[in-house]
Amino acid sequence: MKTLFVTAIAGLACACATYTPASLPKAEIEAQRPGPDLDRLRIAAAKLKHPILEPITIDLKDGLSPDEAAVLAVLANPDLAAARDAHGQAAAQLVSAGLLPNPKLAAGVDAPFGAGSQGTQLAANLGLEFEIGSLIGRAARVAEASAQIEAVDLGIAWQEWQVAQAARLAAVRLAMLQDRLALVGDELSFEAKTLAIVAKGVAQGDATLQDLGIHRSALETLRGLAGELARSREDTRSQLNLLLGLPPDKRIPVTEPDESFNPLPPAQALILQAVTARLDLVALRLGYRAQEARVRQAVLAQFPSLSVGISGTSDETALKFLGGFINLSLPIFDRAQGRIATERASRKRLRHEYRARIAHVRAQVARLVSQDALLAEELEATRQGAGKLEDIESRERQGVSDGDVSRLAWQELRGTLFDIRLRLASLLQARMETRIALATALGGKP
Secondary structure, three states, X not given: OHHHHHHHHHHHHHHOOOOOOOOOOOHHHHHOOOOOOHHHHHHHHHOOOOOOOOOOOOOHHHOEOHHHHHHHHHHHOHHHHHHOHHHHHHHHHHHHHHOOOOOEEEEEEEOOOOOOOOOOOOEEEEEEEEEOHXXXXXXXXXXXXXXXXXXXXXXXXXXXXXXXXXXXXXXXHHHHHHHHHHHHHHHHHHHHHHHHHHHHHHHHOOOOHHHHHHHHHHHHHHHHHHHHHHHHHHHHHHHHXXXXXXXXXXXXXXXXXXXXOOOOOOHHHHHHHHHHHOHXXXXXXXXXXXXXXXXXXXXXXXXXXXXXXXXXXXXXXXXXXXXXXXXXXXXXXXXXXXXXXXXXHHHHHHHHHHHHHHHHHHHHHHHHHHHHHHHHHHHHHHHHHHHHHHHHHHHHHHHHHHOOOOHHHHHHHHHHHHHHHHHHHHHHHHHHHHHHHHHHHHOOOO
């Protein structure tokens, strides 16, 4: 009996985990942390395994493309590094769900004393108990934990997709803002030269003060617009750096995005694609399956808790006894009614949340498809209008050289053409952002 007790204690000590402290990094070190190793990220990007994103060869010599930004964000974003730790927690819960309950070892010693205790010895007892009632719900617990870890992994992949699309959007927005800044810069340079010419004309009596005021006003308007675009560009660059895990002062040039747009399938086909393939909806279905397992566990918990064991005792006369015992809880007052009602209510709530999420997906996809069609029509009409105006502007510019057209009339037309080109760039950016938003809503390319 003594040998059994010592062996059990030794085995328990060997199986125990050890504590190792893990402190947070110093704040001053984190504040100066350099960006990720781009060479390492290139290798990881080429070997990427993801449910939605495809591996890509990264070459930043020609700038950062939207696709490269998306993959780099998945690999280097600091928020995702923390989100992936949820997998470890879910895996630990799966291990815990499959573990058998620990047996219980009980030992006691009684020392005889007083009158009549002469010639007696210590009385001892040793018992080993194992609860078998918990085995009833083990399969349901393992099913719940298995579904939960799948849901967690899909949730992480969905969060990675969201971050990737945010980086793709930031890269496109940054490139288009730079294009618009270049357009404004060219017009600003032209207007400054024109203002100098008009100021000289006023001094010589060939232009009026009103003409000078018009061009001065146009110049200041352009300067204000350039300032707004420059601030937006820096804000977007900062957002992109954060998504990519780069230091705030890092400046990676971006490439021009593809301006071609493939035709979209009908909205209903895209809605069907979204509700069947979106990772967050798949994760919700797995979460619902896990909740079904919890309901089953709650129902199984109605059964009485049962423990069986063996015991050995010796009394003060050195007489030894060996026997067994059963402990059974009687579910007279608590038959797990509260837990069953709670889990069933949670299951009902999850079902309604799932239907609500699908309703939002349907509305979002339909809205984006409609918006894309409207932007396509407006883009085409604006392009046609810009083309016709460019032809007229070219002829008026020649007319100014020949002396047949006033410079003021030509510059007014040129200003209108600049506004149309700026609107065209804004529309193009809006349609690109709409396509990215649609891919984000679909959980993949349309």
